[in-house]
Amino acid sequence: METKSLTLIQAINEGMKTMLTEDENTLILGEDIGKNGGVFRATVDLQEEFGEKRVIDTPLSEAGFVGGAVGMALNGLRPIVEIQFLGFIYPAFEQIATHVTRIRTRTMGHYSIPMVIRAPFGAGVRSPEIHSDSVEALFTHLPGIKVVCPSTAYDAKGLLIASIEDPDPVLFLEPMRLYRGERNDVPSAKYSIELGKGERIQEGEDVTVLAWGAMIPVALKAAEQMKEQSVSCDVIDLRTLYPLDKDIIADSVQKTGRVVIVHEAHATGGVGSEITSVINDTAFLYLKAPIERVTGFDVPIPLFSLENEYLPTPGRVANAINKVITF
Structure with missing residues (x-):
């Protein structure tokens, strides 16, 4: 092709x-x-x-x-x-x-x-x-x-x-x-990807990391950092936020028992909260630690000089991964 x-x-x-x-x-x-x-x-x-x-x-x-x-x-x-x-x-x-x-x-x-x-x-x-x-x-x-x-x-x-x-x-x-x-x-030819289906972009056994959009490279960099500590991350790109791919979320969480959700939107009322509800419905008894969210803050997105302070970083995601691993 x-x-x-x-x-x-x-x-x-x-x-x-x-x-x-x-x-x-x-x-x-x-x-x-x-x-x-x-x-x-x-x-x-x-x-x-x-x-x-x-x-x-x-x-x-x-x-x-x-x-x-x-x-x-x-x-x-x-x-x-x-x-x-x-x-x-x-x-x-x-x-x-x-x-x-x-x-x-x-x-x-x-x-x-x-x-x-x-x-x-x-x-x-x-x-x-x-x-x-x-x-x-x-x-x-x-x-x-x-x-x-x-x-x-x-x-x-x-x-x-x-x-x-x-x-x-x-x-x-x-x-x-x-x-x-x-x-x-x-x-070059026409092809399509089914809506409502996420994708596992990195296979791992220890922690599920769920993200989308611009947070995918951030999640992958954090997962790479965690390899130095012999922690493997199952990184899921949700791709569709409504309807969510509940099957891929449940499958991953039931495997790892630990979850970090990453999005740059504000924390309160963000899609991460709905994902947490999906996990509670489908994989609660598999959890080995409370779910961690790494998000933007509940403030208007700041201008230039503070923009990087607002956005989730690989370091913040890695800290969250460590938190669920050591719980």
Whole structure:
């Protein structure tokens, strides 16, 4: 199979290009995505290839173009909406919570909303206020929309294609800290990765480390540090935050009996709390130590000089691993 060495942002572009080519009902809309190719250049060259009617520059109105995408999806199109930063999605939250997530139920299954909302998120790139928010938990509380977050270029293309083909809405979170990081060999042909399935990216016996997005490299670095102490970590990339892959969580925790959950979102009400509930339901009697969470703090994400103090680090994760090992 022919492959290309791509960054995560290039793989996202490839995924959209694949679907624009295959399905004339697929289109993209958002701010500055056409002539400028998007603020991160995720849509670069797509308007030139597919035209202004399929790669549409919109006004600065998240509520407006997300609401417009609802009408498109109801009438047989498959819109891909780009939100420039997840922190800019709040004006559209009413459309998402009131319409995007409810149409299938409201119409008793007669209509669905096959749309994808793409949004860069997370800290670590020195963005201004509101640009670095990690509020994925707000959307995992809304039945009717899937929440997906890749951490590699290979996963990004496969998960995005699966999201576009899904008959229901998907919030596709893109960790901008990883946009131009490591490259992966990505198949040139179309492929998809099933939504709702996590992946074990490192096999281990002593501690389960659960993470997603930009926290995957952090978790892997911590796991590497722990090898010096002869501690092996079972590192799980959840990939989909709603619905969670409860089977892979339970399987790993029942094997190791110790758990560290890593996310950069605020601690209170974060997805880590829901994961803890899943473990209590499926593997409580296997636990050898209390579950540890390594997260951001319950403060607005700080600006440049303190950003690194906010984010989980390999050192903080390693300390949590040591804590559950020595309990």
